[in-house]
Amino acid sequence: MEETISFQLNGKKTDVKIDPTETLLWVLRNHFGLTGTKYGCGMGFCGSCTVLIDNEAVRSCTITVADVKGKSVVTIEGLATGDQLHPIQKAFIEHDAMQCGYCTPGMIMNATGLLLKNSSPTDEQIKTGMEDNLCRCGAHVRIVAAVQTAAEEMKGGK
Amino acid sequence: MKNEKALDQASMPRSSRRRMPRRDFFKILGSGVIVFFLPRCTGDGSPVAVPLERDLTKDYNAFLLVGEDGTVSCYSGKIEMGQGIITSLVQMMADELNVPMEKIKLVLGDTDLCPWDGGTWGSMTTRHFGPSMRAALAEARGVLLQLASEKLKVPANQLTVTDGVISDPANPDKSVTYAELTKGKKIERYLDTKPSVEDYTKFSFVGKSYHRLDAKQKVTGEAKYSGDMKLPGMVFARIVRPPSHGAKLTTVDISDAEKVAGVQIVRDGDLVAALHENRDRAEEAVSRIKAEYSYNELPVNDKTVFEYMLKADSYENVETSTGDIEAGKQLCDKTFDTEIHDPYLAHAPIEPHTALAQFEGGKMTVWASTQTPYPLQDEIAAVLALPLEKVRVIVPFVGGGFGGKSANNQAVEAARLAKLSGKPVMVAFTRDEEFFYDNFHPAGVIRIKSGIDKSGLIKLWDYHAYYCGTRGTEILYDVPNLKLTDHGDKENSPSVHPFATGPWRAPNNNTNTFARETQIDIMAAAAGIDPLEFRLKNLKDEKMIEVLKKVADMFGYKPGKGKGGRGVGLAIGTDVGALVAQMAEVEVDRKTGKVKVLRIVCAQDMGLCVNPLGATMQMEGCMTMGLGYTLTEELAYEGGNIITRGYDSYEIPRFSWLPKIETFIFERMNEPPQGGGEPAIITVGAVVGNAIFNATGARMYRMPFTPARVLDAIKKV
Numbered sequence: 091m092e093e094t095i096s097f098q099l100n101g102k103k104t105d106v107k108i109d110p111t112e113t114l115l116w117v118l119r120n121h122f123g124l125t126g127t128k129y130g131c132g133m134g135f136c137g138s139c140t141v142l143i144d145n146e147a148v149r150s151c152t153i154t155v156a157d158v159k160g161k162s163v164v165t166i167e168g169l170a171t172g173d174q175l176h177p178i179q180k181a182f183i184e185h186d187a188m189q190c191g192y193c194t195p196g197m198i199m200n201a202t203g204l205l206l207k208n209s210s211p212t213d214e215q216i217k218t219g220m221e222d223n224l225c226r227c228g229a230h231v232r233i234v235a236a237v238q239t240a241a242e243e244m245k246g247g248k
Numbered sequence: 249m250k251n252e253k254a255l256d257q258a259s260m261p262r263s264s265r266r267r268m269p270r271r272d273f274f275k276i277l278g279s280g281v282i283v284f285f286l287p288r289c290t291g292d293g294s295p296v297a298v299p300l301e302r303d304l305t306k307d308y309n310a311f312l313l314v315g316e317d318g319t320v321s322c323y324s325g326k327i328e329m330g331q332g333i334i335t336s337l338v339q340m341m342a343d344e345l346n347v348p349m350e351k352i353k354l355v356l357g358d359t360d361l362c363p364w365d366g367g368t369w370g371s372m373t374t375r376h377f378g379p380s381m382r383a384a385l386a387e388a389r390g391v392l393l394q395l396a397s398e399k400l401k402v403p404a405n406q407l408t409v410t411d412g413v414i415s416d417p418a419n420p421d422k423s424v425t426y427a428e429l430t431k432g433k434k435i436e437r438y439l440d441t442k443p444s445v446e447d448y449t450k451f452s453f454v455g456k457s458y459h460r461l462d463a464k465q466k467v468t469g470e471a472k473y474s475g476d477m478k479l480p481g482m483v484f485a486r487i488v489r490p491p492s493h494g495a496k497l498t499t500v501d502i503s504d505a506e507k508v509a510g511v512q513i514v515r516d517g518d519l520v521a522a523l524h525e526n527r528d529r530a531e532e533a534v535s536r537i538k539a540e541y542s543y544n545e546l547p548v549n550d551k552t553v554f555e556y557m558l559k560a561d562s563y564e565n566v567e568t569s570t571g572d573i574e575a576g577k578q579l580c581d582k583t584f585d586t587e588i589h590d591p592y593l594a595h596a597p598i599e600p601h602t603a604l605a606q607f608e609g610g611k612m613t614v615w616a617s618t619q620t621p622y623p624l625q626d627e628i629a630a631v632l633a634l635p636l637e638k639v640r641v642i643v644p645f646v647g648g649g650f651g652g653k654s655a656n657n658q659a660v661e662a663a664r665l666a667k668l669s670g671k672p673v674m675v676a677f678t679r680d681e682e683f684f685y686d687n688f689h690p691a692g693v694i695r696i697k698s699g700i701d702k703s704g705l706i707k708l709w710d711y712h713a714y715y716c717g718t719r720g721t722e723i724l725y726d727v728p729n730l731k732l733t734d735h736g737d738k739e740n741s742p743s744v745h746p747f748a749t750g751p752w753r754a755p756n757n758n759t760n761t762f763a764r765e766t767q768i769d770i771m772a773a774a775a776g777i778d779p780l781e782f783r784l785k786n787l788k789d790e791k792m793i794e795v796l797k798k799v800a801d802m803f804g805y806k807p808g809k810g811k812g813g814r815g816v817g818l819a820i821g822t823d824v825g826a827l828v829a830q831m832a833e834v835e836v837d838r839k840t841g842k843v844k845v846l847r848i849v850c851a852q853d854m855g856l857c858v859n860p861l862g863a864t865m866q867m868e869g870c871m872t873m874g875l876g877y878t879l880t881e882e883l884a885y886e887g888g889n890i891i892t893r894g895y896d897s898y899e900i901p902r903f904s905w906l907p908k909i910e911t912f913i914f915e916r917m918n919e920p921p922q923g924g925g926e927p928a929i930i931t932v933g934a935v936v937g938n939a940i941f942n943a944t945g946a947r948m949y950r951m952p953f954t955p956a957r958v959l960d961a962i963k964k965v
Contacts, residue, residue: 112526130598135896179467230903234906
């Protein structure tokens with residue numbers, strides 16, 4: 091039943107002996123202790139569990155650990171480079187783009203995927219790209235501003 | 249205030265138990281200066297509106313510790329759920345003690361470390377806890393000055409404090425730090441007389457904008473919520489759930505579930521759970537439990553509820569009565585009868601209710617996403633028949649509450665299962681459970697009869713609230729003949745609500761402000777008077793007039809009918825001591841009935857604003873969240889069976905909805921602080937409804953304004 095699954099996790103080659111049908115979200119949280127990736131709905135509707143898989147924003151509650159075999163997975167914990175926060179993380183701090191913070195990791199990972207595809211988004215494109223990530227506190231206006239600031243900073247080569 | 253107090257209390261679990269005796273805080277905390285204070289009064293001198301089933305001589309509301317290293321810790325039973333007290337409390341502390349903000353540490357929501365607190369709700373932290381805390385801090389500063397005076401041999405009144413250093417300005421050599429003074433000392437003092445707090449002109453931190461102090465933790469994933477806790481041997485629980493509220497378990501077959509390797513099935517009365525160290529396996533096991541239930545469905549659903557409520561046998565309580573309603577009718581040129589309907593709403597925080605419980609050495613420790621750690625402690629102690637000191641509740645970051653996390657079923661279940669199984673148990677609600685077990689915003693009906701004389705002055709206001717509470721029913725306008733009647737469940741008779749209801753951000757005020765401001769708009773239109781002019785004409789409260797004029801100015805308001813499917817609406821309101829005025833511009837698609845809010849502008853008078861940036865975030869959040877109850881949110885149900893159980897069927901605001909949001913907060917440095925996390929949500933329904941009228945001539949009486957309801961209203965024009 092268990093098998094060894096190999097993938098890149100936050101830049102490191104990882105081999106894990108595990109039931110391949112397990113949900114990626116729970117494997118990240120409970121096996122690897124990467125609790126920054128959150129459960130919000132378990133059905134892919136809210137985006138709190140968003141991670142990057144081969145640079146694509148994916149909802150980790152909707153796939154199994156077997157689905158990432160041979161791929162690269164980045165979680166919120168793997169976004170910074172050492173002590174240097176990612177420009178999107180910095181922009182979220184600068185704009186106070188959160189309240190309770192529970193949706194924040196998913197928002198940041200989704201925005202990262204968005205900016206990898208489109209480095210110069212308009213506000214409208216940011217809204218469209220973030221549309222399916224839910225925030226209940228109403229930090230939306232600040233999140234849009236933060237993603238815009240991050241895009242500008244990233245273009246500047248920082 | 250009366251209504252709010254009643255509601256706040258009604259929503260809180262109450263206990264007649266006496267509080268636990270004061271423990272030896274020194275043992276826990278080590279040395280330092282400790283100042284206790286009682287929640288004696290609010291900033292405006294009125295009593296604190298919290299249930300007071302406590303021993304006042306021993307039950308302290310908060311305490312502070314000036315540590316040996318110069319840091320100042322504040323232990324508070326309040327919790328951080330996004331509202332930003334993690335920043336604003338620190339600002340207040342820094343000013344009273346004259347220490348830099350980075351020297352201050354907050355310990356929140358731990359029942360072993362922090363003194364009793366009624367819960368984080370009703371915008372009480374800054375309004376009520378804040379002044380008490382500031383008074384305590386002022387006392388702590390006094391104690392420290394006395395100690396410095398003795399050490400430096402300088403009269404205390406000659407000493408000044410800067411950044412935690414006490415010195416004599418006339419003799420710069422004479423100085424001592426808080427840390428040096430408190431080292432090894434244990435001093436306890438009660439505040440029997442009210443000390444004077446720092447004058448607002450001396451504030452260095454309060455009144456200035458500061459970024460969130462928890463932002464870095466939240467952007468890196470380091471911030472810990474209840475579900476992020478982990479203990480050795482911990483298991484995940486998945487619990488068998490009934491099909492409907494009120495259902496009773498009749499038979500249960502666990503034989504198939506027991507075949508899941510490593511599972512433990514636990515049963516205690518109606519509580520049947522599968523425990524497994526792997527969450528997916530616990531899920532699998534619970535799906536293999538066969539359970540049958542018996543229940544009698546209440547004959548009510550989301551379509552029939554309003555009729556059902558009006559037919560129900562309710563009690564009537566006249567809450568306010570001024571002048572004479574019958575005489576008022578004689579003064580009117582026109583009268584207006586309106587009925588407003590408002591549905592049940594879910595809180596739908598992104599973090600579902602979650603708790604981890606551990607029973608070890610006879611003591612139950614529970615990490616829970618809750619707004620009410622102490623009432624939860626009471627509840628667990630009662631359910632498990634444990635003494636209070638054998639129950640500890642710890643609240644990590646809470647992923648949104650909005651009132652919903654004042655109900656704590658998940659934590660009680662986790663505690664029961666931990667005791668039964670002997671293992672640490674995590675109960676994390678699924679989204680389905682989160683919807684099913686929510687304590688919903690109550691549906692309600694409002695009936696208003698009002699009237700104006702020939703000049704457009706309101707002479708009559710007869711207001712009836714059915715089952716939705718009376719917070720926000722203050723008339724605000726100058727009306728000589730008014731009556732406010734609350735209709736609700738009779739004592740000792742079953743509730744008209746088929747499931748639990750509770751506080752939902754600015755509880756009931758959204759309903760009542762929508763009703764009042766809709767009726768005002770109706771009367772203005774019938775009088776042929778511009779709605780802004782009509783309001784100004786009927787208002788006497790100078791503060792409210794100032795707030796309304798401010799928003800009109802910010803908006804660039806111009807009277808007149810909307811054009812090209814666009815319209816402008818306005819509304820005013822008051823909540824938790826603050827005043828708000830709002831204006832919005834909407835666009836209505838006459839073919840589809842879809843409403844898009846283009847711009848929303850809000851002016852707020854909240855007294856002393858501790859952190860204008862934090863308060864602005866709360867206003868933006870209120871207006872964004874408010875679009876949900878206004879445009880889409882409503883619960884579908886058949887009796888006690890909740891049909892709406894996910895974000896696919898219960899639609900909350902999204903990025904594409906975003907209007908242009910503008911905010912203004914009056915600078916009132918010399919006034920007591922009022923609430924900030926709720927006021928700006930109360931007017932959203934009314935400004936949008938009134939804007940739809942301005943755009944189309946269609947009047948909205950039922951929230952949310954779904955395309956079907958808007959089309960229907962347009963047809964009736």
